[in-house]
Amino acid sequence: MRNDCNDGAVITEHALLPVRPGQEGAFEAAFREASAIISAMPGFGGLSLSRSIEEGSKYLLLVEWDRLEDHTEGFRGSAEYQQWKKLLHHFYEPFPTVEHYSKVVTAT
Incomplete structure (x- = not known):
């Protein structure tokens, strides 16, 4: 086990993402396309997208990210982000909250 403080390490x-019920397949297809943008x-x-077992939508x-x-600023301020929004934002109800984290403890 490692105990690490985040001193320039990766930001998560x-x-x-609460996807409108019945739209999961279309969302996943759009996300595959959008992943090339980000x-x-x-x-x-890197990224991972996981689907809830208990709540399938x-x-x-x-x-x-290397830095917050x-x-x-970089992604959200880019022209590419406008395409990301066009592909994905209409699937969400309600709109998701995004938070950023730095690792404190990891174990392998």
Whole structure:
């Protein structure tokens, strides 16, 4: 086990995505397309999208960024973000809250 403070380490973006029931298949297809947009952004380190077992229309998005600003300013301020929004934002009800985290403890 490692105990690490975040001193320039990866930032994790966390979002619970409440997709409109019945739209899950279309959302997943659109997300596959949108993932090519975000993965090309400076500072992007990887992502995972997981579907809830208990609530099938809820998804967990985790995105790793080199710096907080790579997401909040770089990606969100880019022209590419407008395409991301067009592909995905109409699936959400209500609109998700996005938070950012830095690792404190990891175990393998």
